[in-house]
Amino acid sequence: MNMEYRFSAGLSGGPCELCDRCVGQKSGAPCKHPLKARPSMEAFGIDVFKTAENAGMPLRCPEGNEAYWIDLLLVD
Secondary structure (H helix, E strand, O other), X not given: OOOOOOOOEEEEXXXXXXXXXXXHHHHOOOOOOOOOOOOEOHXXXXXXXXXXXXXXXXXXXXXXXXXXXXXEEEOO
């Protein structure tokens, strides 16, 4: 937004992990980190695997204790 991309958005994969316990989940209190927290791609109904594949980055399901994260930056 500071670079005049007014319609930019950063989305994360999976749930937010900024806090040990989210204050808003049960109480409806405001987020403690509103400028750091990002909504998940899944919350917007984005098929993360298909989107990554369409971008030339096909994903595979992790095996065992393996994990990886992918985020999405949308700029208009």
